[in-house]
Amino acid sequence: MILDDAAGPRRAVLVARAPDRGAALARLLQGAGHDVVVAPVIERAPADDVAPLDDAVRGLARGAYAWAVVTSVNAVDALVDAAGRTGTSLAASHARWAAVGPATTRALEAAGVTTDLVPAGDATAAGLVAAFPDPAVTDPDLPSVLLPLGDLASPTLDDGLAVRGWVPHVVTAYRTVHHALPADVVTRARSGGFDVVVVSSGSVAREIAAQVGTGTPVVAIGVPSADAARDAGLAVAAVAAQPTDDALAAAVASALDATAPDSLAAHPAATPSLSTKEHP
CATH class of the missing domain: 3.40.50.10090 (Rossmann fold)
Structure with missing residues (x-):
């Protein structure tokens, strides 16, 4: 979370995709006021x-x-x-x-x-x-x-x-194949600098766990990715209803709303609900 006196706290999101594949989602998240970092953990x-x-x-x-x-x-x-x-x-x-x-x-x-x-x-x-x-x-x-x-x-x-x-x-x-995150992104992630990480495949989920640990919850593009994330020890905050950028942005919003300070204060035992639909 980043403090912004003018607009309140900004939430930080790591989109673990290549810049060309993650650009559209990044624009949606930035338009919602979030601090977004796009960086791949795998490559073809x-x-x-x-x-x-x-x-x-x-x-x-x-x-x-x-x-x-x-x-x-x-x-x-x-x-x-x-x-x-x-x-x-x-x-x-x-x-x-x-x-x-x-x-x-x-x-x-x-x-x-x-x-x-x-x-x-x-x-x-x-x-x-x-x-x-x-x-x-x-x-x-x-x-x-x-x-x-x-x-x-x-x-x-x-x-x-x-x-x-x-x-x-x-x-x-x-x-x-493995693609190493930049050192500053690794340091930020390991120190709690991101509120959520977006994972778009099981391979991405496993790499996130290996490279930055399991301390940050993830938003998964679908149930198979969510299952792989859990198997890797990651907490799944939300699952997109469809494998699209719009649905991922909505899932990120849901996850961040559920973990917002005001929400946690009002509902300390609440956890984000998960979609039961299956996606890649």
């Missing part, structure tokens, strides 16, 4: 071997897959890179495309790809599995699905689609 790196992804993108071009399923903006970026290396066009693929949520959909659109399936209300791998059609009805002759995933992805999507009758082809599209 190419797969150790890009040949399997390049081969998969060539397969998209020649019609080897009925569907391509994308669960992150990082995966879209990796696919675009692979298309550039192989001289192919994602937009020209005859496969249908599924995206986990709005950010991934926008990234695909920027690459010229029209999204055919986005789960309604459950922007997770499990939500994608539940929303997928029956291959016996839609693609009996070509039940193959391309899954370009990060190296730390859980088997939820792969296993779930296989149970549904699809034939998933998993390729590592990118690696998630």
